Amino acid sequence: MKKLHIVLLLAVVAIAVYLSALPPGKMQSLQGGFLSFLAPFLRTGSAVQEQIGSMGKGLKTLDEIEADNRKLNEVNRELLTTNNLLREIESENNRLRLALDYRERSVFRLLAARVISRDASTWWNTVKINRGFEDGLETDQPVLTEVGLVGKVTTVTKNESIVVLITDETCRVAAKVEGTREQGILSGMRIQDSGTSGELQLNFLTKNATLEPGQKVYTAGISNGVFPSGILIGKVKEFRTRALDGQALVEPAVDIAQTEDVFVVVGAK
Amino acid sequence: MKAVIGTLAACIGVFSAFLLQQALPAIHVFHGARFVFVPMIFCYAAMGLPFPAMLFVAFCTGLLSDLMYLHVVGGRVEIALGCSIVFFVIYGSIANGFRPSYLRGHWWPVIPLGVICTWAFLLMQFAMISLRREEFVFDEAILWRLLAPGLLAGLFVPILHAAVKPFAALIPENPRHAGKY
Numbered sequence: 001m002k003k004l005h006i007v008l009l010l011a012v013v014a015i016a017v018y019l020s021a022l023p024p025g026k027m028q029s030l031q032g033g034f035l036s037f038l039a040p041f042l043r044t045g046s047a048v049q050e051q052i053g054s055m056g057k058g059l060k061t062l063d064e065i066e067a068d069n070r071k072l073n074e075v076n077r078e079l080l081t082t083n084n085l086l087r088e089i090e091s092e093n094n095r096l097r098l099a100l101d102y103r104e105r106s107v108f109r110l111l112a113a114r115v116i117s118r119d120a121s122t123w124w125n126t127v128k129i130n131r132g133f134e135d136g137l138e139t140d141q142p143v144l145t146e147v148g149l150v151g152k153v154t155t156v157t158k159n160e161s162i163v164v165l166i167t168d169e170t171c172r173v174a175a176k177v178e179g180t181r182e183q184g185i186l187s188g189m190r191i192q193d194s195g196t197s198g199e200l201q202l203n204f205l206t207k208n209a210t211l212e213p214g215q216k217v218y219t220a221g222i223s224n225g226v227f228p229s230g231i232l233i234g235k236v237k238e239f240r241t242r243a244l245d246g247q248a249l250v251e252p253a254v255d256i257a258q259t260e261d262v263f264v265v266v267g268a269k
Numbered sequence: 270m271k272a273v274i275g276t277l278a279a280c281i282g283v284f285s286a287f288l289l290q291q292a293l294p295a296i297h298v299f300h301g302a303r304f305v306f307v308p309m310i311f312c313y314a315a316m317g318l319p320f321p322a323m324l325f326v327a328f329c330t331g332l333l334s335d336l337m338y339l340h341v342v343g344g345r346v347e348i349a350l351g352c353s354i355v356f357f358v359i360y361g362s363i364a365n366g367f368r369p370s371y372l373r374g375h376w377w378p379v380i381p382l383g384v385i386c387t388w389a390f391l392l393m394q395f396a397m398i399s400l401r402r403e404e405f406v407f408d409e410a411i412l413w414r415l416l417a418p419g420l421l422a423g424l425f426v427p428i429l430h431a432a433v434k435p436f437a438a439l440i441p442e443n444p445r446h447a448g449k450y
């Protein structure tokens with residue numbers, strides 16, 4: 001091997017080592033820049049897919065009616081989501097105010113977003129949405145639909161963001177089971193069966209917990225946590241006892257594979 | 270000249286493969302395995318290009334791969350930026366050793382090399398994730414997701430070769446380097 005080749009090889013490896021030593025924030029900003037560059041390609045692909053999907057509808061409906069319908073649907077779903085959140089918060093608020101005189105909790109401000117691409121990786125469950133820091137998005141903001149929790153924002157670029165889904169093993173949520181005092185940490189599985197809505201695991205439950213299939217699982221809303229309390233995550237599918245704790249398998253409320261429109265909780269009203 | 274055009278073509282090919290991978294859906298019959306063309310295209314380029322050009326392509330491929338699949342949750346990076354660069358540099362150096370054979374017209378070694386490269390790349394990702402998450406999980410679905418993309422990419426090589434060969438023949442060889450490898 002020539003000396004020049006060895007020097008070049010060492011230079012490339014040195015750059016790679018330097019890149020690997022960058023702090024996570026810096027890596028994310030580099031990724032953000034790359035995704036911004038990639039955005040037109042992703043959007044074009046998404047638009048083409050959408051056009052193909054709605055070809056039949058487009059021939060039958062006027063553009064204005066379609067736009068109006070979409071807008072009304074969006075508003076309707078936003079109201080439904082807000083209503084669900086309000087109902088949960090109201091009941092919890094009343095309970096806490098009565099018992100401990102807790103301070104009244106705030107209502108969430110939701111930002112509608114559209115899924116522009118789904119993950120194409122073998123190991124991770126993420127989606128990209130068409131909202132970025134220009135729209136007020138920040139990392140770790142919860143993402144949900146009117147049905148339930150979807151995930152949280154991880155990387156934010158100018159006009160796009162990456163959302164890690166609750167079906168991913170790295171997305172951990174403090175969760176509680178309806179009608180019980182059981183609380184645990186919920187996460188996705190390493191590998192999810194494709195073509196299904198996925199499966200979640202709720203760990204660190206008590207061994208003698210009496211959970212029945214169909215019981216609803218909500219976010220627990222721990223202090224300084226990412227997810228506010230009372231958002232529906234899914235339903236208990238199965239409960240099993242392990243050596244040290246109990247584990248529930250949970251079916252997600254949201255069919256993430258089919259979800260196209262989501263809301264990001266951007267703050268309090 | 271040929272090397273420069275080849276390097277550019279390889280970079281464009283790798284970038285296009287990333288976009289194609291992004292657009293193609295998971296294969297349900299193979300437990301959600303995905304099409305992974307990038308290591309195969311990289312292997313093809315690494316066999317055909319001179320060593321410095323291969324290093325450049327390895328750097329671009331690794332960087333694009335890391336940026337595309339960087340997964341940061343709660344400040345934890347699963348596969349740090351740069352890891353794929355090292356992988357592609359190492360694997361590219363091995364593939365580049367087959368360049369003399371490639372220049373003599375034997376292109377077929379790219380099939381086993383590319384298949385193994387795809388497997389090794391996915392296995393590296395899986396191993397790094399497992400180490401980060403401090404738990405090795407292995408089941409049938411994981412096996413399929415590791416093996417199926419390589420095999421599918423292997424089937425794709427003859428098409429790639431058939432597409433590249435006519436264009437490569439059109440580019441004149443530098444007279445000083447003609448016949449050398």
